[in-house]
Amino acid sequence: MKEQNFDKSKQQEPLDLEKRLTAYYGPQLREQPLSQASWQNLRLRLGSQEDAERRHHFSWRFLRKRSQAHVPTSIQDAFARIASEAHVSSMPSMLSCSLKPQLQEPAVHGSWFGRRKIRLILPLNAVATMGQTELDVLLATGLARSICGRKLTYTLGRLLLASVVLIASLVLILSWMYHVPLVGFPIAIALCISVLWLIHTQARSIAFHADMLMVPWLGRGHVCSGLHALADRSRSPRRRRWGEPSLAERIERVCGTRVEVKDNELTLVG
Amino acid sequence: MATCEAELIESAAHGDQEAFRHLWETHHAAAMAVALRLCHQRALAEEITQGAFLLAWRGLPRFQKGSPFRPWLMRILFRHALDVMEKQRTYLRPVSLDDAIEPDVPFGRDIHMRQADLQEQVAQREEVQQALAQLSAEQRQVIALRYGADLTEADIAQVLGMPVGTVKSRLNRARERLRELLKEEER
Numbered sequence: 169m170k171e172q173n174f175d176k177s178k179q180q181e182p183l184d185l186e187k188r189l190t191a192y193y194g195p196q197l198r199e200q201p202l203s204q205a206s207w208q209n210l211r212l213r214l215g216s217q218e219d220a221e222r223r224h225h226f227s228w229r230f231l232r233k234r235s236q237a238h239v240p241t242s243i244q245d246a247f248a249r250i251a252s253e254a255h256v257s258s259m260p261s262m263l264s265c266s267l268k269p270q271l272q273e274p275a276v277h278g279s280w281f282g283r284r285k286i287r288l289i290l291p292l293n294a295v296a297t298m299g300q301t302e303l304d305v306l307l308a309t310g311l312a313r314s315i316c317g318r319k320l321t322y323t324l325g326r327l328l329l330a331s332v333v334l335i336a337s338l339v340l341i342l343s344w345m346y347h348v349p350l351v352g353f354p355i356a357i358a359l360c361i362s363v364l365w366l367i368h369t370q371a372r373s374i375a376f377h378a379d380m381l382m383v384p385w386l387g388r389g390h391v392c393s394g395l396h397a398l399a400d401r402s403r404s405p406r407r408r409r410w411g412e413p414s415l416a417e418r419i420e421r422v423c424g425t426r427v428e429v430k431d432n433e434l435t436l437v438g
Numbered sequence: 439m440a441t442c443e444a445e446l447i448e449s450a451a452h453g454d455q456e457a458f459r460h461l462w463e464t465h466h467a468a469a470m471a472v473a474l475r476l477c478h479q480r481a482l483a484e485e486i487t488q489g490a491f492l493l494a495w496r497g498l499p500r501f502q503k504g505s506p507f508r509p510w511l512m513r514i515l516f517r518h519a520l521d522v523m524e525k526q527r528t529y530l531r532p533v534s535l536d537d538a539i540e541p542d543v544p545f546g547r548d549i550h551m552r553q554a555d556l557q558e559q560v561a562q563r564e565e566v567q568q569a570l571a572q573l574s575a576e577q578r579q580v581i582a583l584r585y586g587a588d589l590t591e592a593d594i595a596q597v598l599g600m601p602v603g604t605v606k607s608r609l610n611r612a613r614e615r616l617r618e619l620l621k622e623e624e625r
Contacts, residue, residue, distance in 0.1 A: 192566040193586040197475050199467035210488045
């Protein structure tokens, strides 16, 4: 009898596994239509067939960064919307997004040279917790900085700075050749320090200019709530970085409100 | 219909986005249903569907004229879904109550009863998922195609580009391993 039961259970085993796997995947689903926005999103990513052919023929496509290919669709949607507000033609390849687990707060960089490129760097937890306004402000910041950084005055400024670096190198070489390094070195170092300081000033100026540029795209209220949300997320909204104004400064300029310190916590006013 | 679709494919292969939109409208809902059944997550399924159509768009110039579009699209979708699911390690994500709700089944009157059923369902799914997570990627792929897409061994071989014999042996080994793992969990 026992043996019979044993045989029976052994016979049922494969059936159980099949059942469990079938239950895990569930029955066939009926068609799941998607919204029109889904097609719009796909359309933005299509590109031309020539692009597709080129991609197919050149093997170096595999060298492209993975992060470029995996920008979440919600971020791509938001970027396309902002680009259309800014009257800029947007391509999905303009935007790259990378996740960094060790990062504390999100950052965005807009390129000043070559192809327009916006690089979004997000902490891992931000993907789930970030609100739409924060995302909009980050993307608009990247796009606006990329537009502002290419303005003639800023480009000329950078050319001028590049020539100063060239002069500093020349001074260094000449002082070495004519055995007067004590004169040449301090001059070269002073020139390099001034160049660094000027780059920092220019980057800050571009950042402030870009903030003003994105106000008409998103609306001042939307920008302010986005900046406030980013400041809430930040551990040190008053901290300045090289070439980057603090969030508190940006809020003060765009929204006319301040960030106050209360009980060791930063509380936003306004 | 077939001629019409052939024309749409021809136009889309030459870069006509409007023609491709028609193809999307005809096939995306079915593709989405397949992707959703495979990965159980609506947002991810949408991403997979869009990705598969994007790959199809890029591959259209090399589409074999006269052959049916949907099986070709589905092969792309299966491969893409398997890639995405492995990359995103969907097997390591906890099964949520929302994921367990089948979109086809409306909420009944007895909501408490349904809640208990769902919790039971989630627990069972969690067990299978944990076992699946311990398989190799190749074993997970054949299991997903066999049970999540209801493909025959020959179809799986075609999707994965390998001999039927390899698929059979992989399936058998995957089943054996799963049986062991699930038994261990029950103990």
